[in-house]
Amino acid sequence: MATTNGDDRAAASLASRQTTTRWTPTAEQIRILKDLYYNNGVRSPSADQIQRISAKLRQYGKIEGKNVFYWFQNHKARERQKKRFTAAGENLHHHRQGLQISDHLLAYAAKAAPPHRRHGSADFRDCSATPPPTFAWDAFPPPCGRSFHDQNRDEEEDAPEIETLSLFPMHSAGDDHHRLPWQRRLFSSSSSSDCSGAGGSLELTLNSYGNSPLHFHSGAS
Amino acid sequence: MATTNGDDRAAASLASRQTTTRWTPTAEQIRILKDLYYNNGVRSPSADQIQRISAKLRQYGKIEGKNVFYWFQNHKARERQKKRFTAAGENLHHHRQGLQISDHLLAYAAKAAPPHRRHGSADFRDCSATPPPTFAWDAFPPPCGRSFHDQNRDEEEDAPEIETLSLFPMHSAGDDHHRLPWQRRLFSSSSSSDCSGAGGSLELTLNSYGNSPLHFHSGAS
DNA sequence: CAACTATGAATGAACG
DNA sequence: CGTTCATTCATAGTTG
Numbered sequence: 001m002a003t004t005n006g007d008d009r010a011a012a013s014l015a016s017r018q019t020t021t022r023w024t025p026t027a028e029q030i031r032i033l034k035d036l037y038y039n040n041g042v043r044s045p046s047a048d049q050i051q052r053i054s055a056k057l058r059q060y061g062k063i064e065g066k067n068v069f070y071w072f073q074n075h076k077a078r079e080r081q082k083k084r085f086t087a088a089g090e091n092l093h094h095h096r097q098g099l100q101i102s103d104h105l106l107a108y109a110a111k112a113a114p115p116h117r118r119h120g121s122a123d124f125r126d127c128s129a130t131p132p133p134t135f136a137w138d139a140f141p142p143p144c145g146r147s148f149h150d151q152n153r154d155e156e157e158d159a160p161e162i163e164t165l166s167l168f169p170m171h172s173a174g175d176d177h178h179r180l181p182w183q184r185r186l187f188s189s190s191s192s193s194d195c196s197g198a199g200g201s202l203e204l205t206l207n208s209y210g211n212s213p214l215h216f217h218s219g220a221s
Numbered sequence: 222m223a224t225t226n227g228d229d230r231a232a233a234s235l236a237s238r239q240t241t242t243r244w245t246p247t248a249e250q251i252r253i254l255k256d257l258y259y260n261n262g263v264r265s266p267s268a269d270q271i272q273r274i275s276a277k278l279r280q281y282g283k284i285e286g287k288n289v290f291y292w293f294q295n296h297k298a299r300e301r302q303k304k305r306f307t308a309a310g311e312n313l314h315h316h317r318q319g320l321q322i323s324d325h326l327l328a329y330a331a332k333a334a335p336p337h338r339r340h341g342s343a344d345f346r347d348c349s350a351t352p353p354p355t356f357a358w359d360a361f362p363p364p365c366g367r368s369f370h371d372q373n374r375d376e377e378e379d380a381p382e383i384e385t386l387s388l389f390p391m392h393s394a395g396d397d398h399h400r401l402p403w404q405r406r407l408f409s410s411s412s413s414s415d416c417s418g419a420g421g422s423l424e425l426t427l428n429s430y431g432n433s434p435l436h437f438h439s440g441a442s
Numbered sequence: 443c444a445a446c447t448a449t450g451a452a453t454g455a456a457c458g
Numbered sequence: 459c460g461t462t463c464a465t466t467c468a469t470a471g472t473t474g
Binding site for chain 1: 455456
């Protein structure tokens with residue numbers, strides 16, 4: 001991303017009496033953390049490792065063990081979470097289902113092809129054929145010569161699996177998987193006339209919150 | 222909101238390849254989202270719901286799962302935040318003009334709530350028996366002296382004094398491993414070649430990025 | 443166009 | 459671990 005300075009939030013806000021209680025990692029700290037995460041496969045460091053890491057990172061700024069712990073926890077969790085609700089490729093293939101508004105949309109959609117904002121290069125996680133079951137702490141350069149990305153923003157990769165998933169499973173006769181109780185019928189598509197640009201009515205059924213279907217009135221009034 | 226715009230802001234303008242093109246929800250998308258929020262009580266949709274919602278909303282414009290996720294997060298958070306100030310801000314009716322930060326500053330000024338724990342719960346800085354979220358691994362496991370660590374942080378990211386403390390304690394006679402709240406059940410993965418270099422002076426070489434000794438450049442680019 | 447506001451995006455911290 | 463809350467940054471979009 002281009003969050004201005006990005007990592008230097010700490011340096012940026014050090015001007016005043018920052019009552020900020022929470023840790024503001026420096027660029028170097030983040031760099032090291034990501035290096036450990038991606039290049040070394042560190043995902044859930046143990047207490048000992050956390051201590052070592054924090055000790056090391058302390059050279060670059062204030063940091064405590066819990067910060068390291070949380071960082072890895074969050075980083076890992078977010079990576080998974082993101083993948084979870086980003087199942088379908090979402091940005092480059094919108095089903096144009098005949099709507100008048102798409103006129104403009106298509107217009108710039110064509111030119112706005114470029115993917116996200118922070119796709120630099122390939123990810124590092126699988127830069128080597130050997131999964132990182134162990135912690136490569138000691139001392140050894142990264143297995144594969146990896147070009148360092150800019151500074152911050154990790155390098156998540158997208159697996160644009162275009163599977164045209166059923167947007168709204170009406171009634172899955174062949175129930176295959178039971179995931180969670182609320183995963184039942186969340187949405188009910190009203191056949192095929194719900195995709196009106198603006199001015200339609202769609203029904204959404206959310207069993208988890210209410211059994212009554214929801215009707216959207218896009219009547220614009 | 223304030224301007225009841227209601228147009229397809231998506232079709233606003235997009236000429237330059239903004240590296241930070243954040244999602245601009247369309248009127249229909251917002252309407253549906255609010256409908257879900259208010260009429261259906263959806264506050265924190267899960268991954269599955271997010272997928273469906275985003276899929277549905279995609280008919281009205283480009284959208285990704287994370288947009289839905291963030292939308293609900295923000296909407297909920299802000300609503301809560303606003304309500305939280307109504308009671309205390311009866312006197313300070315300053316138009317909170319300028320500076321986004323004034324938002325929370327007013328909050329503190331109004332309620333003067335200690336900036337630590339979250340929504341009132343129970344205070345627990347009691348260093349007696351079981352400090353709930355006490356993180357022991359910091360530098361040294363405080364017996365119970367300081368429950369709350371960084372509180373009056375008036376220090377900056379500097380002062381990295383490279384103490385020569387043993388960064389990597391070998392085994393140190395085992396002694397008592399700080400029994401972290403989670404270690405009991407989380408850090409029990411000692412059944413494998415944990416840190417291979419645990420018994421030596423790990424060096425943590427992270428020179429893949431050109432390890433600068435330290436030195437924080439004042440940044441400011 | 444500057445000043446300001448609403449809100450999307452990000453992330454540290456923590457809960458269950 | 460997945461989920462949730464709080465706080466902060468960045469910026470689209472107005473408003474004067």
